[in-house]
Amino acid sequence: MKPELKQIFLQARAAGRSVLDEPAAKRVLAAYGLPVPRGVTVVPGQKPALEGLRGPFAAKLISPDASHKSDAGGVRLGLADAAAAVAAVREMEALSKMKNLRLDGVLVEEMAPAGIELMVGGLIDPRFGPVLMLGLGGVFVEIFGDTAFRVCPIDRLDAEEMIDDLRGAPLLRGARGRAPVDKSRIVGALLAVGGEAGLLMELEGELAELDINPLIVAPEAATACDARIVLARKAAE
Amino acid sequence: MSFGAVFRPRVLAVVGASATGVNPGNEFIRHTRALGYDGRLVPIHPHAASVEGLPAAKSFADVGETVDFAYIAVGAPQVPDLIASAAGKVRYAQVMSSGFGELAEGRALEQRLVEAARSAGVRVLGPNCLGVYSPRGRVSFIGGASPEPGPVGVITQSGGLGVDIILRGQNRGLRYSGLVTLGNSADVGPAEVVEYFLGDPDTGVIGLYAEDIKDGRAFFRALRAARGAKPVVVLLGGQTSQGRSAAASHTGSLASGAEIWRGLARQTGIAMTRTLDEFLDVLLAFQTLAPRGTRPTRRCVLFGNGGGTSVLAADAFGSRGLEVVPMPEPAIAALVALKLPPGTSVVNPIDAPAYTLRQEDGRIAERILDIVLQHGAPDAIVMHINLPVFTASTIQGADFLQNLVDAAIRATARHPGRAHFVLVLRSDGSEAVERRRREFREKAVKQGIPVHDEMAAAADALAGVAFHERFLSSRR
Numbered sequence: 001m002k003p004e005l006k007q008i009f010l011q012a013r014a015a016g017r018s019v020l021d022e023p024a025a026k027r028v029l030a031a032y033g034l035p036v037p038r039g040v041t042v043v044p045g046q047k048p049a050l051e052g053l054r055g056p057f058a059a060k061l062i063s064p065d066a067s068h069k070s071d072a073g074g075v076r077l078g079l080a081d082a083a084a085a086v087a088a089v090r091e092m093e094a095l096s097k098m099k100n101l102r103l104d105g106v107l108v109e110e111m112a113p114a115g116i117e118l119m120v121g122g123l124i125d126p127r128f129g130p131v132l133m134l135g136l137g138g139v140f141v142e143i144f145g146d147t148a149f150r151v152c153p154i155d156r157l158d159a160e161e162m163i164d165d166l167r168g169a170p171l172l173r174g175a176r177g178r179a180p181v182d183k184s185r186i187v188g189a190l191l192a193v194g195g196e197a198g199l200l201m202e203l204e205g206e207l208a209e210l211d212i213n214p215l216i217v218a219p220e221a222a223t224a225c226d227a228r229i230v231l232a233r234k235a236a237e
Numbered sequence: 238m239s240f241g242a243v244f245r246p247r248v249l250a251v252v253g254a255s256a257t258g259v260n261p262g263n264e265f266i267r268h269t270r271a272l273g274y275d276g277r278l279v280p281i282h283p284h285a286a287s288v289e290g291l292p293a294a295k296s297f298a299d300v301g302e303t304v305d306f307a308y309i310a311v312g313a314p315q316v317p318d319l320i321a322s323a324a325g326k327v328r329y330a331q332v333m334s335s336g337f338g339e340l341a342e343g344r345a346l347e348q349r350l351v352e353a354a355r356s357a358g359v360r361v362l363g364p365n366c367l368g369v370y371s372p373r374g375r376v377s378f379i380g381g382a383s384p385e386p387g388p389v390g391v392i393t394q395s396g397g398l399g400v401d402i403i404l405r406g407q408n409r410g411l412r413y414s415g416l417v418t419l420g421n422s423a424d425v426g427p428a429e430v431v432e433y434f435l436g437d438p439d440t441g442v443i444g445l446y447a448e449d450i451k452d453g454r455a456f457f458r459a460l461r462a463a464r465g466a467k468p469v470v471v472l473l474g475g476q477t478s479q480g481r482s483a484a485a486s487h488t489g490s491l492a493s494g495a496e497i498w499r500g501l502a503r504q505t506g507i508a509m510t511r512t513l514d515e516f517l518d519v520l521l522a523f524q525t526l527a528p529r530g531t532r533p534t535r536r537c538v539l540f541g542n543g544g545g546t547s548v549l550a551a552d553a554f555g556s557r558g559l560e561v562v563p564m565p566e567p568a569i570a571a572l573v574a575l576k577l578p579p580g581t582s583v584v585n586p587i588d589a590p591a592y593t594l595r596q597e598d599g600r601i602a603e604r605i606l607d608i609v610l611q612h613g614a615p616d617a618i619v620m621h622i623n624l625p626v627f628t629a630s631t632i633q634g635a636d637f638l639q640n641l642v643d644a645a646i647r648a649t650a651r652h653p654g655r656a657h658f659v660l661v662l663r664s665d666g667s668e669a670v671e672r673r674r675r676e677f678r679e680k681a682v683k684q685g686i687p688v689h690d691e692m693a694a695a696a697d698a699l700a701g702v703a704f705h706e707r708f709l710s711s712r713r
Binding site for chain 1: 453454486487488489494501504
């Protein structure tokens, strides 16, 4: 494991957290080569430094009291420009005060290019060890449970078969007039998370569960737009 | 790990057999002797000079040589000390006794058992199981088990289900290289025995009944490394109750044991089954048929009597991902040229009523099968006969059934490797029909033709083979 990742987990544990906050989780993903949106964390009260970033933006509340942030009203998407993003940051700061939530900051990110939403997850199973999941996003996973699991480490063929195993796979292949999705981008994301030197294999002792939801797959990129990492009860020695 | 000493013990000790009554220890001795065990069999008894007519030893130390396999049937509280006394004297001990980790109050005792085994250097099978069955080693924990060995190696975490697998299985034509019941799997887990069977030249197909594989990771690694070298058939118990109680993520709430096993099957080519009967049917298919990685089974030709049976069968095959589609034109033309009686449909399914099957005293089947094998491009052929239609008929001019079965055996022998051939012999359950089915089954299975009771069972069996074949074709 890279030292800077070890540091992320140590800090979270020292702060008594059971879940990594979104910026930390995304640093972990990025370390394994998963594309994440460009963005900055705005510390409470400070002026957002959005130079060099291009709208539209997403703004997200970072609070240990709101780990399901959209439920707490802590997610704003499609903010057209820097001014709108700054306004959203101020609103969230006010919101956290009003709801009495501890505020670590507000994450402002570039919106990922539109595409098909997938969910990539992982968990450390007590019997089988690291296990990888792929789901088709939105209602497909919520209502139909359209998922495929594999025991890690997976290889390229496993990744391709996971995609084919989804009942909604025809959507990815371009059913109903949609543009077909570049399968190699999904394969790449799956290998980064569940492959031989992937995130789940290397961090088996540190994390218990992982959600990347959504992974937005566009023609130009597959971007991990939100991430949640649940820490293992006890850190690896 | 070599479990050779378990399946072919040269020195076998039994602890707990009674000098006066009959308990599981005595049963093990009796069934093992009935199977013709020819090694040294030593009852261990604190006082008696002989048990079951065999000279007894007072302890493991008293045996005078290393015990390959000790069968232990004494009260649970005595077991840890007994295992401690086996250090350096016993290689494998099977603890059939209950009262360990399967009960909350027995968990500490199981922990003590495991610790005793580790420090004594004795490998423990069980506890809470029934024993080992090995036709080659002439060892059995139940009566009536066949002395005839075969290629099927089975691991079961339930002893009772092991009895079903042996007895019902052998009546279906299954023959075993060995079967071991692992109960709580406190020390030796299923993965270790799977590895042993993978390397065992006498084992060609592996069956596993599992409720809780604690060494799941080792199991995955072993099967992954084997790359489908031997078919593995799995029946899982207790999956619905294994919800993930405290998931803190979306992924965690979606993951279930069954979902993970489904994925693992795709990664390793193991055939998952849902019932005991399906488990046995798929094992029989692998015992008799040679899986083809080059041409996975897809197109099936169905041939036999019974219109509704053909229709239902086509549905059953379709629902298991197997195709029942019209044969190529040359096959149909050749079948038409046979000028079979009206009412015979030759497209696929080939629906041949009893009066068609009685042509040439039943030998017509050979000509039909020849055509299908030569021109029908089948991956598998399933021939089905509703036996009571023939046995109950007033037309008894010949032994039509015998001729039909023999015709099938001859035709398939003439075209080796062309298609999997499966026989379905349907019965009304009457004694006379069951008797004939048994005869036919024995003969056919010896010729490498699996016999199933129903078309849906044949569909399940071929679906298992097809799944494994698709795995082979994708990974080689």
